[in-house]
Amino acid sequence: MTRRTDRKPLHLNAFLMSVGHHxxxxxxxxxxxxxxxxxxxxxxxxxxxxxxxxxxLFLADSPVLMGDPGRRPASKLEPTxxxxxxxxxxxxxxxxxxxxxxxxxxxxxxRRFASVDHVSGxxxxxxxxTTAGADAARNFGLDDTPLHRDRYxxxxxxxxxxxxxxxxxxxxxxIADKESGVHALADKVRKFQHxxxxxxxxxxxxxxxxxxxxxxxxxxxxxxDGKDFAARYAEAVFTAQQTLDEAIAFYKDVKExxxxxGRDPExxxxxxxxxxxxxxxxxxxxxxxDELDRLIRPEFAVRQLSKTLRIEPERLELDKELPEDIxxxxxxxxxxxxxxxxxxxxxxxxxxxxxxxxxxxGGRGHRTFAGTAEQVADTIEEWYDAGAADxxxxxxxxxxxxxxxxxxxxxxxxxxxxxFRTEYTxxxxxxxxxxxxxxxxxxxxxxxxAGHLGIAxxxxx
Ligand SMILES: Cc1cc2nc3c(=O)[nH]c(=O)nc-3n(C[C@H](O)[C@H](O)[C@H](O)COP(=O)(O)O)c2cc1C
Numbered sequence: 001m002t003r004r005t006d007r008k009p010l011h012l013n014a015f016l017m018s019v020g021h022h023x024x025x026x027x028x029x030x031x032x033x034x035x036x037x038x039x040x041x042x043x044x045x046x047x048x049x050x051x052x053x054x055x056x057l058f059l060a061d062s063p064v065l066m067g068d069p070g071r072r073p074a075s076k077l078e079p080t081x082x083x084x085x086x087x088x089x090x091x092x093x094x095x096x097x098x099x100x101x102x103x104x105x106x107x108x109x110x111r112r113f114a115s116v117d118h119v120s121g122x123x124x125x126x127x128x129x130t131t132a133g134a135d136a137a138r139n140f141g142l143d144d145t146p147l148h149r150d151r152y153x154x155x156x157x158x159x160x161x162x163x164x165x166x167x168x169x170x171x172x173x174x175i176a177d178k179e180s181g182v183h184a185l186a187d188k189v190r191k192f193q194h195x196x197x198x199x200x201x202x203x204x205x206x207x208x209x210x211x212x213x214x215x216x217x218x219x220x221x222x223x224x225d226g227k228d229f230a231a232r233y234a235e236a237v238f239t240a241q242q243t244l245d246e247a248i249a250f251y252k253d254v255k256e257x258x259x260x261x262g263r264d265p266e267x268x269x270x271x272x273x274x275x276x277x278x279x280x281x282x283x284x285x286x287x288x289x290d291e292l293d294r295l296i297r298p299e300f301a302v303r304q305l306s307k308t309l310r311i312e313p314e315r316l317e318l319d320k321e322l323p324e325d326i327x328x329x330x331x332x333x334x335x336x337x338x339x340x341x342x343x344x345x346x347x348x349x350x351x352x353x354x355x356x357x358x359x360x361x362g363g364r365g366h367r368t369f370a371g372t373a374e375q376v377a378d379t380i381e382e383w384y385d386a387g388a389a390d391x392x393x394x395x396x397x398x399x400x401x402x403x404x405x406x407x408x409x410x411x412x413x414x415x416x417x418x419x420f421r422t423e424y425t426x427x428x429x430x431x432x433x434x435x436x437x438x439x440x441x442x443x444x445x446x447x448x449x450a451g452h453l454g455i456a457x458x459x460x461x
Pocket of ligand 1: 062128132220239337
């Protein structure tokens, strides 16, 4: 195995999804019946992840009832609310949640994440998604999902406005001088009057600048527009990659795009997902994986697959390969890169529909790896050394047991190999990821005169 010459500790994120990433996990005896809304369950997971010294935990989200509630637990807590509860039972671990730029307004969301950053003492992260799918659109007065390109254009303007809002308070704005009666310096709290294509926002925010300045910006889209967006704004990228070669190409591509935007490629951390199924022996791990796949109800899974591929469910025959004539990525307005990943996986490995839904059931397109703790550590090391990752998104098939096994068995091996921290040395989420606190674009830059970045100096009442 080639060893990377510039070895730094890996970054590990725990992607916590209800009772596990495998769609049949809820059917195992260990799984709490209402995993998605069980706060005790989530607190337990957060504590386990922190015991393992992981950089962060992550909660995915979409403003729609995802999947089929008849098939698996679909009820979920709103993730920023859940993060505040998890902040209360942890001290170090970063807390990342998804929020949609298509179905929120920048003011509400900037306020929510600034609040989480305050509540957690600087541990908040925002996974910026554009939300694919007509079902979500229909909850917001639309008939179908906005076009892919438009969603990313809105996302870019959204992030621009959100960062202006977070920057609308200087770090030293609040002086709370009881003697003089001045609480905040008026010239350190500014309106900025954003007038764009999608938003008209005056600011300032009604929350002062938070410990990290603003939350860590995370992104998870892998289409061409998605990669450009990540390269411009993201500090961490979650991605689904099935093969080492594809992961290396993606890593290189995003880092080069970041450099193209004038950014330091080190300032954007790339974390492919891995669904580790861990056993005492490889056979035991494979047996658990097979057992989980046997618990999938194919009729439900086929329906889901047909939605993703945008073809009629009747055209998917369980013991045949995918039909030849299915849409191309260009025709997909939803999650483009996931569509392509699934089709390529099926074609490359000549999978029948039954085999394909088994593969997707474990991680919806993320790479499943069944083996011993040593083998999981080996594959992590191999991908890292090959230049495919700065870290990994750990997506246990079953929760809590999969996370416990990872933390108690894989983490110590990575530590022994000098690949992972043995204590938290940073205080904030950005410090865990080795990233700088962002400068305040309104107050820390050289030009602080009126008109800078379209800002108009205004006395704040
Ligand atoms: C690890 C990971 C987590 C994701 N979490 C969410 C999520 O919480 N909500 C969501 O709408 N999309 C989520 N996505 C999907 C992406 O945001 C994106 O929509 C998808 O990858 C397609 O993007 P693309 O059209 O740019 O390829 C996630 C993707 C990955 C890889």
